[in-house]
Amino acid sequence: MTVDLSQLFEFSDYGALVALLGNSIIAGAVLGIVGGVVGYFVMARDLAFAVHGISELSFAGASAALLIGANVLVGSMVGSILAALLIGVLGVRARDRNSIIGVLMPFGLGLGILFLALYPGRASNKFGLLTGQIVAVDSPELGSLIAVSVVVLIAVAILWRPLLFASVDEEVARARGLPVGALSIGFMLILGLATAVSIHLVGALLVLSLLVTPAAAALRVASAPLAVTGLSVLFAVISSVGGIMLALGSSIPISPYVTTISFAIYLACRIIGSRRSRSTSSVGTAPSVQSPAHSSDLHSVR
Amino acid sequence: MIPAADAPTLELRDASLALGGRELWSDLDLQLRAGAFLAVLGPNGAGKSSLIRAILGEVRLRAGSIRILGAARSVGTDVGYIPQQRLFDRGVGLRARDLVGFGLDGHRLGLPVPTRERRGRIDEALARTGAESFADAPMGSLSGGEQQRVRIAQALISRPRLLLCDEPLLSLDPGHQVAVTEAIDDYRRETGAAVVFVTHDVNPILDRIDQVLYLGPRGHRLGVPRDVLTTDVLSDLYDVHVDVLDVHGRIIVVAGTGDGDHLVLPAHSESTEHPASPVGRQGTA
Numbered sequence: 412m413t414v415d416l417s418q419l420f421e422f423s424d425y426g427a428l429v430a431l432l433g434n435s436i437i438a439g440a441v442l443g444i445v446g447g448v449v450g451y452f453v454m455a456r457d458l459a460f461a462v463h464g465i466s467e468l469s470f471a472g473a474s475a476a477l478l479i480g481a482n483v484l485v486g487s488m489v490g491s492i493l494a495a496l497l498i499g500v501l502g503v504r505a506r507d508r509n510s511i512i513g514v515l516m517p518f519g520l521g522l523g524i525l526f527l528a529l530y531p532g533r534a535s536n537k538f539g540l541l542t543g544q545i546v547a548v549d550s551p552e553l554g555s556l557i558a559v560s561v562v563v564l565i566a567v568a569i570l571w572r573p574l575l576f577a578s579v580d581e582e583v584a585r586a587r588g589l590p591v592g593a594l595s596i597g598f599m600l601i602l603g604l605a606t607a608v609s610i611h612l613v614g615a616l617l618v619l620s621l622l623v624t625p626a627a628a629a630l631r632v633a634s635a636p637l638a639v640t641g642l643s644v645l646f647a648v649i650s651s652v653g654g655i656m657l658a659l660g661s662s663i664p665i666s667p668y669v670t671t672i673s674f675a676i677y678l679a680c681r682i683i684g685s686r687r688s689r690s691t692s693s694v695g696t697a698p699s700v701q702s703p704a705h706s707s708d709l710h711s712v713r
Numbered sequence: 714m715i716p717a718a719d720a721p722t723l724e725l726r727d728a729s730l731a732l733g734g735r736e737l738w739s740d741l742d743l744q745l746r747a748g749a750f751l752a753v754l755g756p757n758g759a760g761k762s763s764l765i766r767a768i769l770g771e772v773r774l775r776a777g778s779i780r781i782l783g784a785a786r787s788v789g790t791d792v793g794y795i796p797q798q799r800l801f802d803r804g805v806g807l808r809a810r811d812l813v814g815f816g817l818d819g820h821r822l823g824l825p826v827p828t829r830e831r832r833g834r835i836d837e838a839l840a841r842t843g844a845e846s847f848a849d850a851p852m853g854s855l856s857g858g859e860q861q862r863v864r865i866a867q868a869l870i871s872r873p874r875l876l877l878c879d880e881p882l883l884s885l886d887p888g889h890q891v892a893v894t895e896a897i898d899d900y901r902r903e904t905g906a907a908v909v910f911v912t913h914d915v916n917p918i919l920d921r922i923d924q925v926l927y928l929g930p931r932g933h934r935l936g937v938p939r940d941v942l943t944t945d946v947l948s949d950l951y952d953v954h955v956d957v958l959d960v961h962g963r964i965i966v967v968a969g970t971g972d973g974d975h976l977v978l979p980a981h982s983e984s985t986e987h988p989a990s991p992v993g994r995q996g997t998a
Binding site: 451454455568569570571572573575576579580582583584585586587588589629630631633634635636637639688 | 769770771789790792794796799801804805806807808811812815816818819820821822823824825849850851852854867868877
């Protein structure tokens with residue numbers, strides 16, 4: 412550790428760096444909020460694997476944009492929305508969905524690597540799309556990251572109740588007349604946008620650390636929807652902003668810092684959660700007596 | 714509490730339903746007035762759950778019509794629905810009171826506004842089914858019976874005029890069975906709601922129902938329990954000889970299979986005695 416330490420943590424002129432990369436920190440905070448909020452629904456809808464699939468297609472879109480000289484953020488959004496719609500339309504049932512994602516993911520990753528191999532520009536640009544980078548986010552790019560994030564947050568706020576209802580209790584939501592299918596597609600679009608912006612911070616391979624890990628950690632220690640979401644946002648912002656602050660002083664990409672912080676938070680929440688459930692668990696949750704609807708009791712008289 | 718314009722709460726006329734090319738039931742005529750309690754019985758695959766889905770408007774009839782409170786389409790909160798039990802996993806970020814809240818305003822846009830009135834209504838609904846002690850517990854931490862009590866509260870909170878219950882007692886222990894049945898029946902008496910209760914075992918609700926609809930392999934029969942649950946009627950519906958026994962006030966249905974063995978059939982329990990059932994899986998995907 413001592414040998415690598417100066418490479419991992421180097422804090423001379425730190426204040427100047429923070430001032431220089433203030434935009435990155437703002438971007439990190441905004442993406443943390445988006446990841447935390449959307450992550451709660453990702454968990455409620457059991458879409459963690461879909462996040463990974465979308466991010467690879469998003470990576471393909473971004474590298475295609477890099478190759479042809481188009482806007483990289485637009486490229487990643489096109490890729491991820493395409494993937495999100497494909498998964499949403501073709502993967503209504505969980506089993507179908509997982510196989511579609513499993514098929515799309517390597518295809519997207521392969522395409523992205525092809526485009527990057529053809530791209531003649533700087534190697535750090537290439538690497539950054541996969542593993543994340545602190546771009547010295549210039550103001551126009553920061554503006555569009557924030558704009559997309561605000562769209563995502565407003566959409567989630569508007570759809571909150573029906574989306575949550577349909578996510579956790581689909582049958583009753585459908586019986587109530589909610590457009591369950593349309594809500595599902597709508598959320599896939601939201602997820603596509605959230606994934607596309609997250610890629611610019613942590614990279615395609617590690618998007619899960621913002622869109623899944625914080626929410627999974629929050630679910631270990633809370634169960635009220637707003638409490639889970641609030642904690643999930645807090646964890647995601649700590650991970651992303653903390654990751655940027657630590658990465659500033661090193662030559663290593665940002666993602667190891669982000670993923671390590673969010674993983675540490677998850678571990679802590681697991682420990683807290685299991686302690687708590689052991690101390691308060693199951694008052695009056697005696698195992699229910701199996702009803703005699705099943706084979707061996709068929710002849711018995713009740 | 715009295716339905717407008719004196720329309721029946723639920724009315725089916727000449728209704729027929731086919732799924733995957735197989736006819737489940739046909740020419741079904743049914744009228745439920747306010748306060749009616751109907752039990753729907755029959756073997757697996759007879760179309761009991763499909764009847765509920767048809768009333769909810771999720772599957773289309775092949776012929777005939779369904780009207781709820783005189784209207785061709787159900788009106789959101791006027792219909793309460795208790796689905797076949799599917800347990801919540803641990804780790805779902807949802808408390809009992811959140812699930813009940815969906816029954817109140819889950820169809821509205823935006824975030825729930827935590828008013829005192831909203832909280833009061835949720836507490837009241839939970840208390841009605843004896844679920845108030847675990848109102849703030851995560852759904853995934855509750856036992857099957859506890860989750861079912863929360864489900865009833867969710868269905869009752871919007872004060873529905875029609876309550877559709879799909880096997881609400883399945884895999885509940887006797888204590889929870891009684892609690893769930895009482896909560897539903899008390900609500901019906903208080904508000905004059907009509908209840909459709911799909912079950913494979915009529916005994917827990919036998920002295921509360923006023924009509925039975927038996928969906929059999931060969932047609933259906935509707936009437937008061939003592940007219941429908943008879944040896945003659947059920948033998949007719951199954952096209953094999955069936956004995957209906959009354960054992961200390963409980964109804965047991967037994968079919969002679971011809972080789973000396975006996976099968977116990979719905980009204981009491983599930984059975985495999987249904988030659989047509991595998992067909993339903995084929996057809997257009």
